[in-house]
Amino acid sequence: MNIVMRNASVANEQLARAEQVSLKTAPMPANGAARPVLGLRPHSAPETRRHSPNYPTLTALFEAASFQRHCQPDSTILLHGESADALYQIVSGTVRCCMISAEGNRQIPCFSTRKGFIGITEQDHWHFTAEAVDHVVINVLPRSVLERELKHSAPLQEEIRAYVDALIENRDTQLLTLVSTKASERVFRFLRDFAAKRPSGDFIALPMCRRDIADHLGLSVETVSRAFSNLKRSGRIDLATCEKYRITSLTG
Structure with missing residues (x-):
């Protein structure tokens, strides 16, 4: 032990x-x-x-x-x-x-x-x-x-x-x-894992701010914000607000 x-x-x-x-x-x-x-x-x-x-x-x-x-x-x-x-x-x-x-x-x-x-x-x-x-x-x-x-x-x-x-x-x-992964992929995996613990299909409200996410993933706040925008533009996530999202595609 x-x-x-x-x-x-x-x-x-x-x-x-x-x-x-x-x-x-x-x-x-x-x-x-x-x-x-x-x-x-x-x-x-x-x-x-x-x-x-x-x-x-x-x-x-x-x-x-x-x-x-x-x-x-x-x-x-x-x-x-x-x-x-x-x-x-x-x-x-x-x-x-x-x-x-x-x-x-x-x-x-x-x-x-x-x-x-x-x-x-x-x-x-x-x-x-x-x-x-x-x-x-x-x-x-x-x-x-x-x-x-x-x-x-x-x-x-x-x-x-x-x-x-x-x-x-x-x-x-x-x-x-x-x-081993780029910023957008780090953010996506974090969002995917967080969403896995909650009902599928619904928008999920993140309790933590983007600075928290940045300090968790070893990124700057600006990089995290750009990653959110890139993930939305590529169709991997949908954003209702800056704090509410849902996973729309598991592939890039």
Whole structure:
């Protein structure tokens, strides 16, 4: 289990380095605006305790021993450098996981959505910051509870291992995309994957702004905007507004 957790951290670091290389080659915004730097933790809405039976699965463990938090848009869920003392399960909303490079550029390794988990790690302190993109509801499980249950539950160990394996595979896929595809294709794959989790045929409202997408894909905001225009012109997506789209063709 220790090796699996460390592999997840290594995958995150590799992805961050690849994004940093992409950011160095991306043009700066025309208006000279700097990329935002994370600040202090804003206040979140009051927390509500939850109680339910305990079962040997991660979801059931959250049902039994977690409490619920409501986080307003752009509020901080966990902060880089703070004690890694909890595991988070997203009930609704979208969370961006951010890192800051040595040059001060923000990088977003991933966005997490409903049913996703944040904070599976063996590090003592968070190596990233997680923020609410929109209104987010999360369940918070104390790390001490998870570690106690892992000692006695083989099914729970297997579930954690499978989740980390899938996380590493997704990171590898994203790393390959960052280093081997052009801007328009990066944006299209992001939109395609985001749409895959939602009903087909309907216009999908993106909760994140284009700067978030740019920092996720290692591009500038201007490049992302041009990619949207190119994808619409080529008939691969349809845009109702700058934030609402639908996939119209899976081929170029």
